[in-house]
Amino acid sequence: MVFHVMTLFPEMVEQGLHTSILGRAMDAGIIGVKTVNIRDYSEDKHRHVDDYPYGGGAGMVMAADPIARCFEDLTSGMTKKPRVVYLTPWGKVFNQQMAKDFAAEEDLVFLCGHYEGVDERVLEEIVTDYVSIGDYVLSGGELPAMVMIDAIARMVPGVLTNEESGETESFMNGLLEYPQYTRPEVWRDRPVPEVLLSGHHAKIAEWRMQRSIDRTLAFRPELMENVELDKKSAKYLRSLQNPTE
Ligand code: SAM
Numbered sequence: 001m002v003f004h005v006m007t008l009f010p011e012m013v014e015q016g017l018h019t020s021i022l023g024r025a026m027d028a029g030i031i032g033v034k035t036v037n038i039r040d041y042s043e044d045k046h047r048h049v050d051d052y053p054y055g056g057g058a059g060m061v062m063a064a065d066p067i068a069r070c071f072e073d074l075t076s077g078m079t080k081k082p083r084v085v086y087l088t089p090w091g092k093v094f095n096q097q098m099a100k101d102f103a104a105e106e107d108l109v110f111l112c113g114h115y116e117g118v119d120e121r122v123l124e125e126i127v128t129d130y131v132s133i134g135d136y137v138l139s140g141g142e143l144p145a146m147v148m149i150d151a152i153a154r155m156v157p158g159v160l161t162n163e164e165s166g167e168t169e170s171f172m173n174g175l176l177e178y179p180q181y182t183r184p185e186v187w188r189d190r191p192v193p194e195v196l197l198s199g200h201h202a203k204i205a206e207w208r209m210q211r212s213i214d215r216t217l218a219f220r221p222e223l224m225e226n227v228e229l230d231k232k233s234a235k236y237l238r239s240l241q242n243p244t245e
Pocket of ligand 1: 086087088089090111112113114115116117118131132133134135136137138139140141142144
């Protein structure tokens, strides 16, 4: 899978992603990250890419033309029109299911805004998906693009090794992940829960599922509405909801 990032700060994206699991996947050729500098497509003699907003108001707006030409150049060799994500605080809030869906694409294009945003007309022309990474405003779309690329890449087959498998992570079964422990067995008088030392796989799985349910109820109770639980886990949930039953 190849991620294409249209940005004013290509080095920020390149440096930020070429480490750890993603760096290894890039070196192995499983994923690619290609950045293009929108400024290279400015025809202005000072290489400006922004201008004042029509109607007045604070800040500057990224002009349509350099972005459109950047996009046309970027996609000129592609046989299929790719999905194009515009990172924006008013987009649909990103989640794990979206990461899984995007991971099925061969090419995925990101448009990183800056300043007050981007001329609406070029968005109408090229964008297929409007995505936010949360209800707050950042200075540019580069960090959101990097967040999305990291989450999507983890869902691309071959990026995670078996040991790193994403299957048991938070959100994969609709629940948050159970608590994790490593050596030593006792740290500052705090022992590891005994069941984890038992070697009894079924009991460990049951304990983990129950702790996932506890944590989801404590931190993100709204997630429980869409979770499908097996009989045993549903019984545990009922016992929490109706302790006298
Ligand atoms: N004026 C815009 C608004 O109120 O919606 C905010 C512009 S913001 C300062 C500059 C750029 O950062 C945006 O065009 C977008 O690409 C990116 N950005 C900021 N916050 C974001 C978020 N929560 N999710 C995704 N992208 C974001």
